[in-house]
Amino acid sequence: MDSIAYVNGSFVPLSDAKVSVLDRGFLFADGIYEVSAVLDGKLVDNASHLARLERSVGEIKLKLPETVERITELQKELIARNKLANGLVYLQVTRGADTARDFPFPKGEVKPTLVMFTSEKDIINAASAKTGINVITVPDIRWERRDIKSVALLAQVLAKQAAAEAGAGEAWMLEDGLVTEGGSSSAFILTQNDVIVTRQNSNAILPGCTRKAVLALAAERQLRIEERAFTVTEALAAKEAFITSASSFVQPVVAIDGKQVGSGKPGPMATRLREIYVEFAKATGV
Ligand SMILES: Cc1ncc(COP(=O)(O)O)c(C=O)c1O
DSSP states (O other): OOOEEEETTEEEEGGGOOOOTTBHHHHHOOEEEEEEEEETTEESSHHHHHHHHHHHHHHTTOOOSSOHHHHHHHHHHHHHHTTOSSEEEEEEEEOOBOSSOOSSOOSSOOOOEEEEEEEEOOOTTOHHHHHOEEEEEEEOOOOSOTTSOBSOOHHHHHHHHHHHHTTOSEEEEEETTEEEEETTBEEEEEOTTOEEEEOOOSTTSOOOHHHHHHHHHHHHTTOEEEEOOOOHHHHHTSSEEEEEETTTEEEEEEEETTEEOTTSSOOHHHHHHHHHHHHHHHHHOO
8 A cells, every 4th residue: 555655735645746857856956855763653863863954954055844843743644644663754855846947046936845755664673683784895976065964865876786786785985095984874893992983073974863872872881982984994803893874773784895894793882782772762752
């Protein structure tokens, strides 16, 4: 059965959910998106995602067509209408559909497009959380404002397709010999002396909401953290590696480009951080 999507004020069957070919999201990737996890019917860390949404739209001089409070209500209504227990809510806002294709912002009053839909995903019981994933490395060919969660994802499409073709679960992107992040995740290692290392936030990476929450949860537990870039060589010499994202929470990385990381099995730190994050997600869902 068709799930229900939200398009510009209406709830409609997903197969009837349509936007104009003149939509600037379609023509120019002139839009922003967010993905929030849903656990037991509740949104996980959603305020953090909507705060990042507000920041991203601000950076491209786009105004949200609804308040964050109203967007939260709409997300909840969509979850209820779809009877979604576990999965994801995808949200996209674009600069709307003008009357012609023209690069500068529309001159007249063009309402931004707001679209949302859901998908089912059992993140907690994902098999890959138990086995760990392999990652491949690819050059990071993206633009210089990766801190903006733009819908221009062609570099990640190509990176993740290369990963899929190699039988890997994620692609780690490299710039100047350093790992920036995963195609759709933040990248971490645990050094031999038990320091959790992940790249510092800057224009070079997306400030991951799960990254932020995991770092805060780790800090509360007095775990040692360093926010800095690392090389693949350092990752291969590390005790553990893992990724974080809203759609996977924390996932162990057991090999990079076919070379084993640590024991080649999910490590205790990644496993522990995953448990801690799941506990947080369950306790704070709205
Ligand atoms: C490039 C990139 N980095 C990191 C992340 C993880 O961010 P979050 O934890 O907010 O899902 C994503 C998520 O899609 C991403 O696309």
